[in-house]
Amino acid sequence: MNRLSALALQLRAVWMLLGVALILVVATPFFFTSSNLMAIALAASITALLAIGETFVIILGGIDLSVGAMLGFTSVITAMVLPHAGLVWGLLAGLGAGAGAGLINGLLVTKVNMPSFIATLASLSILSGLTLYLTKGNPVGVSSEAFRLIGTGRILGVPTPIWILLVCAVVFGTLLARSRFGRQVYATGDNFEAAHLSGMPVTRVKVAAFVISGVLAGIAGFILAARLGTAQPSAGKGLELTAIAAVIIGGTSLLGGRGAVVGTVIGALLLGTIDNGLNLLNVSPFLQDVVKGAVILFAVFVDRNAGPIRIIAQSFKHVIPRAPTPTKESVPTR
Amino acid sequence: MQLKLRGIRKQFGENEVLKGIDLTVNGGEVTALLGENGAGKSTLARVISGAYPANEGTVEIDGSRVSFHKPQDAMKAGIQVIYQEFRHNLFPQLSVAENLYAGDRSGRHGRLWSNRVRMQKDADEVLKSLGMSMSPRALVRDLSVPQQQMLAIAKAIGEDASLVIFDEPTAALDQAESEALFVQVRRLREEGVAIVYISHRLTEVFGLADRLVVLRDGVVALETTPAASSEREVVQAMVGRPVENFYPKEHNGTDHTVLQLRGLCSAGRFSDVDLQVHAGEVVGIGGVQGCGKGSLLRSLYGLLPVTGGEVQLDGAAFRPTTPRAAIASGICYLTPDRQNEGLAVQQSVARNISMATLDAITSGGMVNAKAEQARGEKMRAALDIKARSVNQPVSALSGGNQQKVLLGRWLMTNPKILLMEEPTRGVDVGAKAEIYRVINEQTSRGVAIVLVSSDLPELVEMSDRVIVMREGRVVAELAGNDTTQESVLHHALESAAS
Numbered sequence: 001m002n003r004l005s006a007l008a009l010q011l012r013a014v015w016m017l018l019g020v021a022l023i024l025v026v027a028t029p030f031f032f033t034s035s036n037l038m039a040i041a042l043a044a045s046i047t048a049l050l051a052i053g054e055t056f057v058i059i060l061g062g063i064d065l066s067v068g069a070m071l072g073f074t075s076v077i078t079a080m081v082l083p084h085a086g087l088v089w090g091l092l093a094g095l096g097a098g099a100g101a102g103l104i105n106g107l108l109v110t111k112v113n114m115p116s117f118i119a120t121l122a123s124l125s126i127l128s129g130l131t132l133y134l135t136k137g138n139p140v141g142v143s144s145e146a147f148r149l150i151g152t153g154r155i156l157g158v159p160t161p162i163w164i165l166l167v168c169a170v171v172f173g174t175l176l177a178r179s180r181f182g183r184q185v186y187a188t189g190d191n192f193e194a195a196h197l198s199g200m201p202v203t204r205v206k207v208a209a210f211v212i213s214g215v216l217a218g219i220a221g222f223i224l225a226a227r228l229g230t231a232q233p234s235a236g237k238g239l240e241l242t243a244i245a246a247v248i249i250g251g252t253s254l255l256g257g258r259g260a261v262v263g264t265v266i267g268a269l270l271l272g273t274i275d276n277g278l279n280l281l282n283v284s285p286f287l288q289d290v291v292k293g294a295v296i297l298f299a300v301f302v303d304r305n306a307g308p309i310r311i312i313a314q315s316f317k318h319v320i321p322r323a324p325t326p327t328k329e330s331v332p333t334r
Numbered sequence: 335m336q337l338k339l340r341g342i343r344k345q346f347g348e349n350e351v352l353k354g355i356d357l358t359v360n361g362g363e364v365t366a367l368l369g370e371n372g373a374g375k376s377t378l379a380r381v382i383s384g385a386y387p388a389n390e391g392t393v394e395i396d397g398s399r400v401s402f403h404k405p406q407d408a409m410k411a412g413i414q415v416i417y418q419e420f421r422h423n424l425f426p427q428l429s430v431a432e433n434l435y436a437g438d439r440s441g442r443h444g445r446l447w448s449n450r451v452r453m454q455k456d457a458d459e460v461l462k463s464l465g466m467s468m469s470p471r472a473l474v475r476d477l478s479v480p481q482q483q484m485l486a487i488a489k490a491i492g493e494d495a496s497l498v499i500f501d502e503p504t505a506a507l508d509q510a511e512s513e514a515l516f517v518q519v520r521r522l523r524e525e526g527v528a529i530v531y532i533s534h535r536l537t538e539v540f541g542l543a544d545r546l547v548v549l550r551d552g553v554v555a556l557e558t559t560p561a562a563s564s565e566r567e568v569v570q571a572m573v574g575r576p577v578e579n580f581y582p583k584e585h586n587g588t589d590h591t592v593l594q595l596r597g598l599c600s601a602g603r604f605s606d607v608d609l610q611v612h613a614g615e616v617v618g619i620g621g622v623q624g625c626g627k628g629s630l631l632r633s634l635y636g637l638l639p640v641t642g643g644e645v646q647l648d649g650a651a652f653r654p655t656t657p658r659a660a661i662a663s664g665i666c667y668l669t670p671d672r673q674n675e676g677l678a679v680q681q682s683v684a685r686n687i688s689m690a691t692l693d694a695i696t697s698g699g700m701v702n703a704k705a706e707q708a709r710g711e712k713m714r715a716a717l718d719i720k721a722r723s724v725n726q727p728v729s730a731l732s733g734g735n736q737q738k739v740l741l742g743r744w745l746m747t748n749p750k751i752l753l754m755e756e757p758t759r760g761v762d763v764g765a766k767a768e769i770y771r772v773i774n775e776q777t778s779r780g781v782a783i784v785l786v787s788s789d790l791p792e793l794v795e796m797s798d799r800v801i802v803m804r805e806g807r808v809v810a811e812l813a814g815n816d817t818t819q820e821s822v823l824h825h826a827l828e829s830a831a832s
Contacts, residue, residue: 197669200689
């Protein structure tokens with residue numbers, strides 16, 4: 001991938017974030033305070049974690065609709081295991097549940113050859129149903145103080161969940177950008193057959209991406225339970241769509257082969273900032289989803305029309321009579 | 335019909351592709367358009383067909399000026415194009431008949447509801463009159479690539495065309511299918527249709543065309559007739575400099591057997607194939623499309639199941655299972671379909687080159703990006719890959735340079751055996767020469783090459799030995815002076831003739 005163009009796609013999310021932030025700084029005095037910025041990051045950390053996992057799956061040309069349901073499932077599992085087996089086992093149970101669910105998704109997609117949309121739609125339904133069954137629909141309270149610290153503690157004045165997000169972003173960002181596995185993810189997502197013919201373990205790569213998605217949902221799951229002090233069975237409802245939105249705003253192509261973790265995290269922060277700003281501006285919460293939808297459309301519009309927009313911008317500089325409107329095909333075969 | 339182009343210019347942004355083309359095409363004549371990739375042939379075809387508006391210049395039909403703003407305008411004037419990417423113009427989920435009449439506005443096959451019975455009957459007649467044997471009910475996605483191409487051609491010429499442009503029509507066809515196509519082209523010419531024929535294959539152009547027009551860098555470099563010219567002169571005009579022997583074959587064969595097949599079978603594809611390939615040797619495999627030559631390579635690479643017989647690599651038994659195992663044993667496979675199973679086109683040149691050899695530059699799971707870049711640069715220099723940088727996505731490169739990237743990926747593995755299928759398909763003259771040079775260089779190092787090609791001159795000239803397959807079996811082995819295009823064809827088609 002051309003470094004510069006890859007960067008430009010990620011940058012788009014940065015510009016949009018800066019733009020929204022600038023508007024909010026002007027519009028409300030409450031926005032640009034450290035406590036408010038911290039609150040934004042804290043709220044966005046859950047979506048960002050889900051979205052990081054989703055990034056791997058989407059670069060592979062798939063989609064994981066079950067991340068929200070996995071979050072609910074894992075947080076309930078953690079909360080239920082915690083009082084019996086202690087902190088470590090509780091966390092491991094949550095992570096294991098996420099990894100297991102991801103593994104099943106991965107196997108359904110690769111071995112059973114199901115489209116990921118359908119396989120993960122089914123697991124969304126199964127997992128959220130299972131979560132409700134296990135809890136009889138009631139929240140599961142957690143009392144362990146040590147566990148609560150994961151959600152409410154602070155290190156150097158910054159809430160723990162933000163640290164966890166940072167660590168995950170660096171670890172998984174590096175994994176994607178620098179490791180052999182990352183190369184295999186991009187190549188497989190770009191052209192599955194070509195990756196297969198190059199001797200890449202394409203099946204394993206796909207399964208691994210779904211497992212990563214599940215593990216990150218597990219992490220997000222216990223953070224949420226720790227922060228709220230209870231595991232809500234329906235906590236993850238609809239979060240998969242926010243996570244997918246963050247990935248797309250972050251410049252990852254739904255067609256696969258292109259994207260990065262940085263953009264995804266910024267995309268999640270942008271969505272969080274918009275939520276926060278609309279709250280501060282007293283906009284009806286019902287309208288917030290409308291605004292978020294518009295942001296997604298705008299991001300994708302810019303992505304699709306980057307060429308023509310540049311041409312229009314250029315034609316203001318030197319006016320060419322009857323400037324050609326290039327489409328994808330009109331790039332000469334040179 | 336007579337089509338006259340005067341001073342056609344076309345540019346994309348800064349890049350001027352056509353720099354003032356004057357061209358006249360007459361009815362009842364085949365005008366061949368030749369040139370390297372990027373010379374402007376396809377762009378010119380698109381200007382004629384109304385797909386691209388020209389920036390300057392005029393188009394006249396029978397003396398009156400016309401200007402097409404979209405392909406439909408040109409179609410109304412009787413201009414039809416069969417594009418290189420003909421599959422884009424077919425509907426894979428629809429039947430042959432439905433595809434044939436997709437653009438039919440006459441209402442003969444129904445307006446609101448289609449009259450399938452009549453459509454299939456008409457389609458059947460059209461197909462029969464063109465000598466094509468396919469069911470009008472078959473779904474297009476189930477057709478083979480050559481069949482799809484023939485359908486695209488039938489669709490184009492069925493619509494009362496007075497000018498037909500063929501853009502690389504034989505790229506996906508084998509010899510027999512190409513012959514069938516030539517019959518159609520000649521028939522159209524008899525009917526007075528004007529034909530523009532774009533092709534890289536000089537032999538077929540010399541056999542078919544009445545006039546030759548060579549484009550180079552967006553201008554007409556040579557205009558001549560086959561009788562008044564030679565292949566050598568045309569190639570010179572294409573590349574802009576005198577060329578040495580076009581097939582610079584070096585014989586590097588040794589006695590050491592690298593690959594030995596005994597009675598190899600793959601059920602339903604080929605059977606009882608015996609083959610010996612020596613180090614430094616190029617063994618060509620000839621035969622018509624579907625004779626099993628491609629399947630043989632894919633089986634050796636672990637892509638298709640081997641159902642019987644044995645393979646020996648350097649004297650040791652080898653069972654092809656997966657591409658990964660094949661690569662580890664020193665076998666590489668250059669696919670004929672570089673778009674669909676060759677390159678990851680959104681990824682950079684450097685990444686594509688290292689795709690099959692990541693392990694060597696990985697430590698602790700992390701890829702050494704510097705080494706990856708360095709390898710890319712090395713291959714770019716070694717194969718003369720024309721790219722602004724090794725960080726450019728492969729999609730930005732021309733067909734020939736993409737092919738070199740793919741070849742570079744396999745050279746990185748230091749293969750013992752290189753299985754090549756259509757190594758020069760859709761590749762310009764310059765890149766072709768480069769690929770032949772690589773073949774010589776590799777064989778001189780003792781690499782054994784199995785070459786499958788439907789480009790007969792290439793197959794015959796670049797191989798030390800040629801085996802011919804027919805209906806899944808080896809029917810002839812030709813060496814030395816017996817290796818001629820005629821003898822390959824003869825053995826490939828024998829049963830069809832008898």
